[in-house]
Amino acid sequence: MIILFNLFYQFGDALSFLLLAAIGLAVIFGMMKIINLAHGEFITIGAYGTVVSAKILKLPLPIAMAVGVLVTVIFGYILERIIIRHLYGRPLDSVVATWGISLIVSQSFLVIFGPSFEGLQTPLSNFQLGAYSYSQYRLLLILISISILILLYILFLKSNFGTLARATIENPKIASTLGVKVDKVYTVTFCIGSALAGLTGAIYAPTMTIVPSIGQAFIVSAFVTVVTAGASPFIGLIPAASFLSLIQTSVTFYYHATIGVLALLFSVILIIRFLPKGFSGLLIKLKK
């Protein structure tokens, strides 16, 4: 029983990390085909927004987290207006620009806040089960990550905005001839992606060392998950993240963390080899 719970906890923890790491990127890449190499820095902004407002403005943690998200959205909005919008339809050029942005942001954080910032304490407490003890907050993270994904699913697949967004993404020119303000849809979608990245930073801020490179801890996991999820990230994200975290946790369980990381990367290579369109491609095929 304890072993079962233990496995569930380990798997859920890895899953929520992959999901939250990927989710903002999934929106921006999946919807707009912008390869956002600054994704990690969006997470950094969310984390710093949270920590700074909790430490300096003394805000309670949930509000501080909201501030973190808000700051990231504002940043995303400005960025989209002045740079990103000129890159639509040039997905590979977006690599260079967003890499530049990532350099600017992480280095600015170093200049402004110094190499490190005193962190927050993980909220809630821990509980004991047999020989093991668990952090309640991390258990909550599993719930949070899955509910965010469900909300996102509803937003993009069931709401009016979702219809506009999907149409715009599929064929912006035609959407425009039907009266859709394509610019606005892009801006809003980019802001949603930014918000989600910021949220990831806000949520993980109390559990990690606060340094200007904090966001980079997420970036490989994020890209790997988004790509195995495939062209339609909302369908593919959960199966992709589940599969990858299952591989990683079980290999780490039997061997150790390095082999776990290698297994994760290897399975990405194999998944794409045998499912060139990722998990969403597979699901769409099965549905037909």
Add this chain to the structure above:
Amino acid sequence: MLKKDNIFTISVFIVLLIIPILFDDFYINNISYFMIWTFISLGLALIWGMGGILSFGQTAFFGLAGYSFAIISINFSDIYAVGIWSPILALAITAIFGAIVGYFLFYGGIYDVFIGIVTLAITLVLETFMAQTAGPEWTVGNARLNGFNGMQGMPPIGIKIGEYKFDLQGIGQYYFIVFLAMFLLWLLYKIKKSNFGLILLASKEDRTRVESLGHNVKKIQMITFSLSALLAGVSGILYTNWGGYITPSSMGLIASAMPVIWVAASGKNDFFSVFFGCILLVYISQTLAVNGAQYAIILMGLILVIVTRYFPEGIILMLKKLLTNKFLSKK
């Protein structure tokens, strides 16, 4: 014969050829270092600019070649006996590995951004693997892989012509790189103009159409990919030779983004622009690091953003076109 397009290429190479007469060791070695990175960039320009395929993991081949070269040279202590064969063997390994990866990618039906991520995953696997080879069990012959700290102690490439022996270092290394660059640029232009190159360019626009004309696009892409791996390998070997050192972090995430940035910012559709732009960008980045302290990285970032925002074709290519037009109109 002298086309207007070649004026810049020729003048840049003339400058490169006379630099050693005017400057001392430091500049010779430093410019050699800048030029080392051009080959991996040219390889990327080949597969990305001509083939329309963005590989994010060219550094896997860079590292593989560097490590192969290091292992071979350490195991053969008489460098003049092995001579040029140790880099050639390393390049062969790299090209074969590139062909295997290419086969895996193109015959597996992997396209677009997925190729970028698969190649990125490959380079990260290599990095993670090599980083944990610090233990004594990780030796190949006499060569310790030495984990994250990197391999060192490999002798430079030794060349023996008759009785005359010299190491590929300093001014010899410099001229070797310049001539190699000239040769490879010429070769790349030939490829671009060849039938092979035309099919590749066409397949970038419409793969299925080219296939329906009876060309084996997959094979062409695989060969191109292997060639680009080979070029990345040239950089890897030269880098290892230059510093006597190769490290897993040269296959890491940051290292793998650099060629993409150099190529995109310079102008991925023109080999000479990539060659020159790459040198310029490595130089700028070093100069900023020397002078700008903590603002160096911010400035580098700004340059990249501005270039992509305002010079979508690549800044060097734009400048080249601009100058060419002016040149021509005066004549």
Add this chain to the structure above:
Amino acid sequence: MKNQILKIESISAGYETAIVVNSFSYSINQGEILAITGRNGVGKTTLLRAIMGIIPIKSGNLLFNDENITKKTSSERSMLGMSYVPQGREIFTSLSVEENILLPILVRNKVNLKDKLNEIYKFFPILEEKKKSPGGSLSGGQQQQLAIARALVSNPKVILLDEPSEGIQPSIVKFIGEIVQKISTTLKTTFIIVEQNISFISQLNTDCLVVDKGRILSKISSSELRDVEKARKLLSLES
């Protein structure tokens, strides 16, 4: 003098350096159907795209209801009352049929969605049957109907139709022709139809412009067009 809904005043448009539409001028009255024909690559599609604002107009003016819309985006033109059915349909394959139809309404002031849908389904009963299916699963003819329905739902004053008969079986072509005629007479909607299928054009009560090299070569009246054989001869002579 009838109300001129669309005035094209010496428009030039094209791609990068090539000018495809060359000082094209014409005025269309409200409720009129205008057909445009010509060989492949003479600038017919480009003209429609320039009118809709998908590609920029390089010189000249475009007036819609006497308002200069040369610089407006395609989204703004749509809001003013223009609609576009592109060549190859270009329906949203990942959206359901109903989502495809509703899309233009979602960005406009509130209308009763249900009434509007029923109105459309009356014209195109097949779409009601398939309303939950993804757009990509429809046949070519069904997709064409969906594309017209999608253009119609916003109550436009002008609809631009690009090669509506291309790759569609004759019975559906005929059906589409009837619908166009019906909409034109009941709703006083103006149509500009680019078409190479003469029997389709002759089915409509319309004048036809023959275009070559981005300019008007000649104009064939609706009466001349009614005799399909004669029209074909006229057109083939000219082209």
Add this chain to the structure above:
Amino acid sequence: MKKKILSSFLVSLFMLFGSFASAQTIKLGILEDQTGNFAIAVVPKIHAYEMAVKEINAKGGVLGRKLEIVRYDTQSDNTRFQEFARRLIEKDKVDVIFGAFSSASREAIRPIIDKARMLYFYNNQYEGGVCDANVFVTGAVPEQQFSTLVPWMMEKYGKKVYTIAADYNFGQISAEWVRNIVKQNGGTMVGEEFIPLDVSQFSQTIQKIQAAKPDVLMTLLVGAKQASFYEQQAAAGLKIPMATSVNVGQAYEHKRFKPPALENMYVTVNYIEEVHDVIKSGEFHDKSKDFMKRFKALYPKEPYVNMEAANAYNAINLYVKGVAKAGSTDKVKVRRALETGISFDGPSGVVKIDPKSHHGSHNIFLVRVAKDHKVEIPKVWKDIQPYWLGQAGCDLTKKDDFSQYTPSKPPTK
């Protein structure tokens, strides 16, 4: 009158020329990561170099020559280390190079340094084993940090030890040291896990540790990502005494992390700024207090003065003593002078160069982090020698070598 002016002009010109000749400075090249991942621990080091140079110059320099620093920011990037090492040697023509934080960056420049026969001081705690004719090390090594720490922990808490270590050279070699020492002292390793540098999530590692029930947890973790382990183990309620050779003494995690993330963490260091606060009197108190007073006068905003700052300060002073003894800045002469066993009485007492291995001896402080992250020093080991390399067969006074060795791959005798 005219004559007088002319002669005074000539005299002053002569003096100018003379002073120019004698004022030719000794150039010290410094390569440190002012920016990037390691900046946290490195900035105090840079200031310590500057302080040592200022102090020595205030006393008139050495051999009548002033010291001059030529410094580049290596941005925590190995390729920058290579570029700038060459720049220092070939362009700036420095007399000696100091610097590098990570072992990888040290290894990146060692081939360049060896080829140029440059003199180089590596002033960082590391995994040990560098036996290189041109390299001197002022940082602490495993035999100084683990031979003291591990037996002490086992005696106090029990003989079952679990190691988690960064999966690269430092972690692997340090883990090997721990393993050997645990065995020699009759203990058992109940687990060992190596973790890639990029990992920042530790739930699974924490569960594995709990399953093994160790008495002591060795945390040989490196870098900001892995440092997240401490907050996560505290949140999970792990509560096992931890011991390490890297934290606190380098990147002052006890000051940066929210208490009680590092509660009950033990570290062996050769210096930290709290020494004189904790040890209330005696030699260590006085030296540390004096050092900190001078340091804070120059750099009042310094967040923390870590052991690497002390090592950097010692390195410059040791070099200068070597130059004074050699009577020249000739690299071979200075090296031979340093090999006579030169010592310097620094912030934490005497550091003496071991002639065979070129490493420094140290006084080692055992630091314990309390629940509120205040520091205690339960024990001090005096004058611990860097004995291993010399015993294993590295003798640079007799034979040149340019290698790095590990306990399982010692020098071939």
